[in-house]
Amino acid sequence: MRRAVNGPDAAGGRQPRTYDASARQERAARNREAVLDAARDLLFRSGYAGTSITAVAKAAGVSPESVYKYFGGKAGLVRGIYERGLLGSESVPAELRSDAAQLQERDPLRLMGTWGHLVAEVLVQGAPVWILMRDAAAAGHTELTLQLEQIREKKYHRMRANARRLLQSGHAKASLTEQQAADIMWFYSSPELYEVLVVQRGWNPDQLAAFVSTGLAAQLL
Known part of the structure; x- marks a missing residue:
């Protein structure tokens, strides 16, 4: 996905240039998969009650806020798995x-x-x-x-x-x-x-x- 942003042209003015969001989207997709992998492992080792969003985030190498952003909470995370x-x-x-x-x-x-x-x-x-x-x-x-x-x-x-x-x-x-x-x-x-x-x-x-x-x-x- 590309979107136009303004940048300087050769005459010192500004002209549109594109911003490629694909790298960010791919990184988000990888992070989401890492969260699902980590959560599945923890859930089967510690059970639903014994698994926390903080522990899942740490195991996946992301922030707890990212887990909530992707899945909305633990119930949504389990459904995602x-x-x-x-x-x-x-x-x-x-x-x-x-x-x-x-x-x-x-x-x-x-x-x-x-x-x-x-x-x-x-x-x-x-x-x-x-x-x-x-x-x-x-x-x-x-x-x-x-x-x-x-x-x-x-x-x-x-x-x-x-x-x-x-x-x-x-x-x-x-x-x-x-x-x-x-x-x-x-x-x-x-x-x-x-x-x-x-x-x-x-x-x-x-x-x-x-x-x-x-x-x-x-x-x-």
């Missing part, structure tokens, strides 16, 4: 890869396979953070309650859109309503499923992906 997890682990965000698969894939079984892979990828990144938020909210940190409600609402809106496209493709069971299809997708992509199978039972991501793929295929197609 969760939302980064939704991007997945590849350069192209998981949501965009899902959209592309729905547009391009003609084989519904392969689409379910892609969805299973993406669900597992995102859950590995985001479900531990969601579980931390849920448990902290239940322990009395009510500032997280609204964050969780907004996350659920946004996710369900996404599931409804996926369900609508699947029904329009003609590959879904004729008996399914849009709401039922969305509910099934909601279940198979839920952090609670990750908690039971991965955290409690020790499944690995490949096993989770296969379970989600076959489950979605059996329930939806």
